[in-house]
Amino acid sequence: MSGGEGDATAAPIRVLIADDEPMVRAGIRAVLATDPGIEIVAETGDGQDAVELVRRHRPDVAVLDIRMPGADGISAAAEIRRTGAATGILMLTTFGEDDYILRALGGGANGFLIKSGEPEELIAGVRAVADGAAYLSPKVAARVVAHLASAGAGGPADRRASAREQVAALTARERDVLTLVAAGLSNGQIARRIGVVEGTVKAHVSSILVRLGVPNRAAAAVLAHEAGLTLGGTCAGGPRT
Numbered sequence: 001m002s003g004g005e006g007d008a009t010a011a012p013i014r015v016l017i018a019d020d021e022p023m024v025r026a027g028i029r030a031v032l033a034t035d036p037g038i039e040i041v042a043e044t045g046d047g048q049d050a051v052e053l054v055r056r057h058r059p060d061v062a063v064l065d066i067r068m069p070g071a072d073g074i075s076a077a078a079e080i081r082r083t084g085a086a087t088g089i090l091m092l093t094t095f096g097e098d099d100y101i102l103r104a105l106g107g108g109a110n111g112f113l114i115k116s117g118e119p120e121e122l123i124a125g126v127r128a129v130a131d132g133a134a135y136l137s138p139k140v141a142a143r144v145v146a147h148l149a150s151a152g153a154g155g156p157a158d159r160r161a162s163a164r165e166q167v168a169a170l171t172a173r174e175r176d177v178l179t180l181v182a183a184g185l186s187n188g189q190i191a192r193r194i195g196v197v198e199g200t201v202k203a204h205v206s207s208i209l210v211r212l213g214v215p216n217r218a219a220a221a222v223l224a225h226e227a228g229l230t231l232g233g234t235c236a237g238g239p240r241t
Contacts, residue, residue, distance in 0.1 A: 012036075014057065018053075019064075025045070035123050038123070061090055077109050091113070094114070110134055111128060111136060112140040133185055134182075163226035170208060177205060179230065184221075
């Protein structure tokens with residue numbers, strides 16, 4: 001996907017915006033326009049139209065409202081995945097939509113942002129997802145973990161214990177990689193951090209997803225948070241190197 005921040009020679013990150021509120025779309029557009037490395041290639045207020053626009057433009061990242069007419073963001077994300085497009089999916093959510101977030105985790109979303117979050121989070125989320133990383137804003141990560149804990153059989157303590165047991169079954173290197181995945185790092189960034197080639201990191205991530213029984217990096221990041229396995233105690237979507 002697109003190159004990293006600060007690389008003047010890199011192609012811009014091509015972004016689709018899908019939100020049924022025109023003022024929200026305008027706000028997203030205005031924030032992303034402050035980053036010269038990001039280019040808006042299409043906008044829509046309809047989920048089904050977003051799928052067609054992804055087919056047409058093949059953006060690097062689709063920023064999707066989690067609830068829209070025509071097809072909601074979850075359905076649109078699943079359909080985008082079925083098209084085979086390499087587009088990363090960044091979901092926008094509001095408070096009170098935890099169930100939607102949990103559904104979207106299994107539907108191919110790569111990251112989640114709160115609409116009321118800081119503008120810097122939107123840019124960071126787009127860049128992370130374009131890099132192939134998972135991105136959970138700190139507020140989303142905390143809410144999802146709390147929601148899972150309250151819904152889990154046996155209560156929060158049992159769910160945390162189960163998550164820790166799952167993580168303990170990983171190798172030490174896999175736990176290191178999972179910690180960095182939860183911190184929002186891409187494969188390339190993880191490779192540089194731990195001193196291996198990127199292909200090795202990809203193999204570790206694939207193994208982690210299989211062994212944890214989760215569908216994608218975002219779901220793995222949530223499980224890492226449940227297990228308390230975070231970089232320096234930070235939430236995914238926090239400081240990135």
